[in-house]
Amino acid sequence: MRCSRQFGGLTQLAAIILLAAGCGTSQHEFRPNRVYQKMQQDITRVDLSETQLADIAEILTFWFGTSDAPLIPQLDDVEVGRVLDLDRLRMAAGPVGSEEDGTNFGLYRKHCAVCHGISGDGAGPAGALLNPYARDFRRGIFKFKSTVGPMTPPTDEDLRTLLVRGMPGTSMPSFHLLADAELDALVDYVKYLSIRGAVERALLVESVDELSGPDDRLADVAFDEDSPERIGEALSDLAPLASYVAREWRDAPTRVAAVPPRPSDWNSPESIRRGRELYLGEVANCAKCHGTEGRGDGETVDYDDWTKEYFDPQNPDAVRGYLAVGALKPRQIRARDLRWGVFHGGSRPEDLYQRIFHGIPGTPMPAAPMKAEDARPGDIRLAPRDLWDLVAFVLSLSGAGSRDPIAEIARRN
Ligand code: HEC
Ligand code: HEC
Structure with a gap:
């Protein structure tokens, strides 16, 4: 049985009986982002009232539904259905269960929530024990992706590859045994949690910035009484906040940086020697953090x-x-x-090229300073050839160059 999480019209007593029966305990509800709320309040010295916080929760439920019954926000200017598929979300959301035809539901709770948390805050029951911590999807920063710009979302393909490979060297497991449809559902659910979390952050900022006193409200609506049309209208001024986030995800595939082909002499002794020189040199400056011998013992704090x-x-x-x-x-x-030779974002030469090119968003590891296409002679920034030599040198440190986890997984299946 799948429990309904809509306590809307229920009396408190009925709700308590449901809770006692183990149905929809509150640990399965989305939790408000108190950390970001505190940060915004600390910066602006504005304390949000209970009503104002309740409004944010209601607006999020109106647009995104609940962790048992997700919704896709209906926005005038972005077709969110092109970014998120409701059937996939339903497969990933809710309590764990399966249909007679073998279709599994509740995939996120089954496979991910223990680390990433129901709300995607990275603070699931096991969260505090992990190092590195599981990703907080609400922040919208992803480390291992093919798109340009630290805040640009990953593509579906990036997320799928990551789920199949897992992240060697971290507690993030590989999910290569899941069916294709299940992987698709989980990819969409990660996007859903990330979009929802970013919209929540935007609503908190809007509240501390725009509300003029504890009784002022983002939208003056009675969420339990007004019609959806009336609520939709009342939220029309806030909808651009959600549209902005959804558009970033929609447009991410247009911002992929293709990895250029390896030069013909790539990985030759000469290529590795050049890579080492760059690694130690001032432009790439890798040794500053990774240490002269690659032990990761450069700058530490x-x-x-x-x-x-x-x-x-x-x-x-x-x-x-x-x-x-x-x-x-x-x-x-x-x-x-x-x-x-353990690389969290994959150890294929192309993976490492991407790591060095993009840097690792959310961490001190910077994107490589790249030469512009119309660079003048004497420009000391790096060219694709230099990055390939760096990849060769990095792989030479461990001899990991020949390993390809995705191909290994494919061989095993
Ligand atoms: C045992 C704990 C654990 C489980 C279970 C787990 N993850 Fe993770 N996940 C992690 C950790 C830890 C990281 C962060 C590693 C890092 O920062 O290098 C992570 C990172 C991620 C990222 C971010 C990748 C990036 O580029 O930044 C995504 C997406 C992700 N996990 C999705 C999932 C999904 C979907 C599931 C369930 C199918 C799942 N994870 C299950 C621990 C876990
Ligand atoms: C300012 C410090 C800093 C500099 C400079 C820096 N790195 Fe890093 N690098 C890091 C940190 C921190 C991580 C770990 C990030 C993480 O996984 O969360 C990292 C991770 C990596 C990884 C592992 C990627 C993976 O998938 O696990 C590689 C490879 C790497 N760096 C190569 C380089 C190279 C090559 C350079 C020079 C072009 C460089 N780094 C410059 C800080 C730095």
């Missing part, structure tokens, strides 16, 4: 953006306040020890 955005990790008072509202303990991020 830094944190990722999921921590640094909210608070100063070195200030115990700030840290305490944020831990109290659900932030995870700050953990230092280290540059990878390249001699292990």
Whole structure:
């Protein structure tokens, strides 16, 4: 049986009986983003009232439904149905179960929520134990992708590849045994949680910036009484916030940077030697963080953006306040020890080319300073050939160049 999570018209008593019966316990509800709320309140020194916070929750439910019954927001200027497929979301959402024909439901709760959390906040029951932490999808930053720009969303293909491969060297498992339709459903559900989370953040910013007092409201509607049309109209001023996020996801495939072909002498001793020179040199400056021998022992004290955005990790008072509202303990991020040959985003030469070209968004690892196409002679930035030599050198440190996990998985099946 799939439990309905709509307590709308139910009396409290009925709701309590349902809870006691194990149906739709609140641990399965989307949780508000208290950490980002606190950060916005701290910056603006505006405290949002209970009504204002309840409005944000209601608006999100109106647009996105619940963790048991997801919806796709209906927006005038972006067809969100081109970004998210409702059937796929339904397959991934809700409690774990299966139909007689073998179709599985509740895939996200079954496979992902223990680490990533029901709301996609990266704070599931196992979340606090992991290092690195599981991704908080709500922030909209993804580390391993093919699109240009740290905030540009990944493509469906990027997410799918990641699910199939997993992330070697982290606790993120490979899901290569899942059926194609299940992988598609999970990809859409990650996008859904990310879009919903970004819209929630935008509504919090809008609230602290625009509301003039504790009684002022983002939209003056009675969500339990007004018709959907009336609510839709009342939210029309806020809809552009959601459209903006949905459009970024829709347009991500147009922003893929193709990996140029490997040069013919790639990985020759000369190519590796040039790569080493670049690695140690001032333009690429890899040794600054990864150390001269690639041990990951260069500059060490830094944190990722999921921590640094909210608070100063070195200030115990700030840290305490944020831990109290659900932030995870700050953990230092280290540059990878390249001699292990374990690459979280894949160890094919093309994967590493992408890593060096794009950097790793949300972390200190910077995008490579690339030469413009119309570069003048003497321009000291890097060209694709240089990146390929760097890839050759990085792989030479571990001899990992010949491994291809995706091909290995395909062979095993
Ligand atoms: C055992 C814990 C665990 C489980 C289960 C898990 N993940 Fe992850 N996941 C992680 C960790 C840890 C990371 C972050 C690794 C990092 O930052 O390098 C991650 C990262 C990700 C990312 C971000 C990739 C990027 O480029 O930034 C996505 C997307 C993702 N997981 C999706 C899923 C989905 C979908 C499922 C379920 C099918 C799932 N994960 C199950 C631990 C887990
Ligand atoms: C400012 C510090 C910094 C610099 C400079 C830097 N890196 Fe990194 N690098 C990192 C950090 C931190 C990580 C780990 C990020 C993560 O996985 O969350 C990393 C990860 C990597 C990885 C692992 C990718 C994977 O899939 O696991 C490779 C390969 C790498 N760096 C190569 C390079 C190369 C080559 C250069 C020079 C062009 C370079 N880095 C410059 C900080 C840096």
